[in-house]
Amino acid sequence: MKRLAVILLPYSWLVALFLVPFVIVVKISLSDTELAIPPYTPTLDFSQGWEGLKSFFAALDFENFVFLSTDDLYWKAYLSSLKIALISTFAALLVAYPLAYGMARAPVEWRPTLMMLVILPFWSSFLIRVYSWKAILANEGLLNQFLLWIGVIDSPLTILNTPTAVYIGIVYTYLPFMVLPLYSALEKLDGSLLEAAEDLGCTRFQAFWLVTFPLSRNGIIAGCFLVFIPVMGEFVIPALLGGSQTLMIGKVLWEEFFSNRDWPVASAVAVILLALLVVPIVLFQRNEEKQREAEG
Amino acid sequence: MRTTWVTMTATLALAAGMAHAQEVRVYNWSDYIDEDLLTKFEEETGLELVYDVFDSNEVLETKMLAGGSGYDVVVPTGTFLQRQISAGAFQKLDKSQLPNIDNMWDVISDRTDKYDPGGEYAINYMWGTTGIGANVGKVTEILGEDAPLDSWDLVFDPANMEKLAECGVHFLDAPAEMIPAALNYIGEDPDSHDPDVIAKAEEVFMPIRPYIQKFHSSEYIDALANGDICVAVGWSGDILQARDRAAEAENGVEIAYNAPSEGAQMWFDQMAIPVDAPNPEGAHVFLNFIMDAENMAQASNYVYYANGNKASQEFLVEDVIDDPAIYPSEEALNNLFTTTPYPQRVQRDVTRLWTKIKSGT
Numbered sequence: 001m002k003r004l005a006v007i008l009l010p011y012s013w014l015v016a017l018f019l020v021p022f023v024i025v026v027k028i029s030l031s032d033t034e035l036a037i038p039p040y041t042p043t044l045d046f047s048q049g050w051e052g053l054k055s056f057f058a059a060l061d062f063e064n065f066v067f068l069s070t071d072d073l074y075w076k077a078y079l080s081s082l083k084i085a086l087i088s089t090f091a092a093l094l095v096a097y098p099l100a101y102g103m104a105r106a107p108v109e110w111r112p113t114l115m116m117l118v119i120l121p122f123w124s125s126f127l128i129r130v131y132s133w134k135a136i137l138a139n140e141g142l143l144n145q146f147l148l149w150i151g152v153i154d155s156p157l158t159i160l161n162t163p164t165a166v167y168i169g170i171v172y173t174y175l176p177f178m179v180l181p182l183y184s185a186l187e188k189l190d191g192s193l194l195e196a197a198e199d200l201g202c203t204r205f206q207a208f209w210l211v212t213f214p215l216s217r218n219g220i221i222a223g224c225f226l227v228f229i230p231v232m233g234e235f236v237i238p239a240l241l242g243g244s245q246t247l248m249i250g251k252v253l254w255e256e257f258f259s260n261r262d263w264p265v266a267s268a269v270a271v272i273l274l275a276l277l278v279v280p281i282v283l284f285q286r287n288e289e290k291q292r293e294a295e296g
Numbered sequence: 297m298r299t300t301w302v303t304m305t306a307t308l309a310l311a312a313g314m315a316h317a318q319e320v321r322v323y324n325w326s327d328y329i330d331e332d333l334l335t336k337f338e339e340e341t342g343l344e345l346v347y348d349v350f351d352s353n354e355v356l357e358t359k360m361l362a363g364g365s366g367y368d369v370v371v372p373t374g375t376f377l378q379r380q381i382s383a384g385a386f387q388k389l390d391k392s393q394l395p396n397i398d399n400m401w402d403v404i405s406d407r408t409d410k411y412d413p414g415g416e417y418a419i420n421y422m423w424g425t426t427g428i429g430a431n432v433g434k435v436t437e438i439l440g441e442d443a444p445l446d447s448w449d450l451v452f453d454p455a456n457m458e459k460l461a462e463c464g465v466h467f468l469d470a471p472a473e474m475i476p477a478a479l480n481y482i483g484e485d486p487d488s489h490d491p492d493v494i495a496k497a498e499e500v501f502m503p504i505r506p507y508i509q510k511f512h513s514s515e516y517i518d519a520l521a522n523g524d525i526c527v528a529v530g531w532s533g534d535i536l537q538a539r540d541r542a543a544e545a546e547n548g549v550e551i552a553y554n555a556p557s558e559g560a561q562m563w564f565d566q567m568a569i570p571v572d573a574p575n576p577e578g579a580h581v582f583l584n585f586i587m588d589a590e591n592m593a594q595a596s597n598y599v600y601y602a603n604g605n606k607a608s609q610e611f612l613v614e615d616v617i618d619d620p621a622i623y624p625s626e627e628a629l630n631n632l633f634t635t636t637p638y639p640q641r642v643q644r645d646v647t648r649l650w651t652k653i654k655s656g657t
Contacts (some may be wrong), residue, residue, distance in 0.1 A: 033640060035379065035382060035383045035640065036361075036383050036384065037360075037361055037362070037363040037383060037384060037385060037571075038361060038362060038363060039361040039383070071648070072657070073648070073651060073652075073657050076657050077657075121552065135476075138519075138521055138522070138524050139464065139523075139524045139525075140522055140524050141524075156510070158464075160524075161509050161510045174597040178367055215460060242510055243506070243510050244508060244510060244511050244654040245655060245656065246655075247655045252651070255651060257358060257642075257646060258352070258354035258355060258358050259354050259356075259650070260643060260644055260647045261354075261357065261358065261361060261640075261643070262644065
């Protein structure tokens, strides 16, 4: 009985917060637009009984998915999101690895403080932090003022509203998601393994590459997925920091939903995005399981 | 047990009802009112005001069509209002609760009748034009003293845009206004709903799109005022607000607004009450408060937009009533055009074209 309750709880959570909304989105993606409240048809009406239910299902079709395949905008947006997600995941890894490595090598009594410093930005609103990047990157912003003052440049660099600003914003925002799993992997590392490697004639770099790096693999994989998956659907950062040339699927979805008032097509875009993300999510889950087994 | 539940539910319902009766929720455009008026409303009426803002008609429309927005007063632009009325999103006004409606100006209500015949669903809040704001110093430095500040040539001529790109040009992210502007520029009917005519806007935008730094509908106010950009295609009052912020900051930035001589769009922001407003009575109190001549004048004096309230004109400061950028002359009024909402099929073409213009895809 207790066991059942333990299993039931997370599953009812999953059904209520994932499955039910997902079924609603799928249903809308099979509907047609209409100028009404809500702006699509058919809507489920139980008062009509069985006949109503039949005509409801008869009105659903895959027209919107066919439409998505006829316009190259959509796959270009998916590809462009994929590219941005891959590049920023890699950039976040490059920045986060030395950070996590330094934290894991720091004296034990410092580590909680260092950890705290990584998490601290979460205490202020995400939106405020992205907005402050606008003030830093603007033409008359802090960064340009500083560079002009020290004389590195003689006219302001245009960074805000370009893809560069989007990458900076994404890497900054998602950095802790990369640092934390890396840190937990590196912290567990047994220092005597490195000593053994050096005793056996490895240089420090070889010891890092042959021992530390492979042993932090799980942290790298976990961090990459934690960054990659949300960045694929990112909307806020490109909307605030990017210019018109940054094409992302989140923005396309917004346009369908808000500008076209086409909830059915917007839902179809979302369903495909989810289908694309199922692959990395499943891979991530399997990696986690394997890790648990290895430790278990 | 049963009675307890009944009492409890009744008490809760009563409490909820009372909370609603004392609260008015207003959803208006950003930077669009003198906030002292909000306090004044609460003091005068004893109602509690919840005031939220948005910066695009599309966001408002999605809320309206989803239903259950919880707002009592919303402010769509005329074209959007018309479509939302036909979707059944608004309730008719009870004019017996709006004695101040006699203050309204027929010059404006004649024009808004196009969207809401007889003004049955909405009252005019403010109106303005869509034109060009320029940092005069920077633009004349780049294009010379005879820079065409009052012509669409400034932003639609690729030769000018190529030079202006380095100091930054923003466009509104509002296809329903930018596409008519382009059509008007090449001599087509700006209100055309013919997909073939609309497609011609692409030829205007494609050569200049690499030089447009951003399409956004509210950022340009601060960006212009701070000198981060030098040209913005935007809404009249917003650009005049940028002009004032720059003047207050004394940062040497001088901003000028022009409704271009080739013709510019005139639009009307209308206050309406959603069909499912929790407190329609409070909404009427708010509308009546806004239509008070002195209150309306205070709002216009603050945001630099013209209003549709004749009686308010005697309370307007000279900076507002005598500025042709805000209250255009009779002759200039004739040079302004209005548009009507696109049908769903055409809307899809318009948005697709706009995405192509913005992203190149």
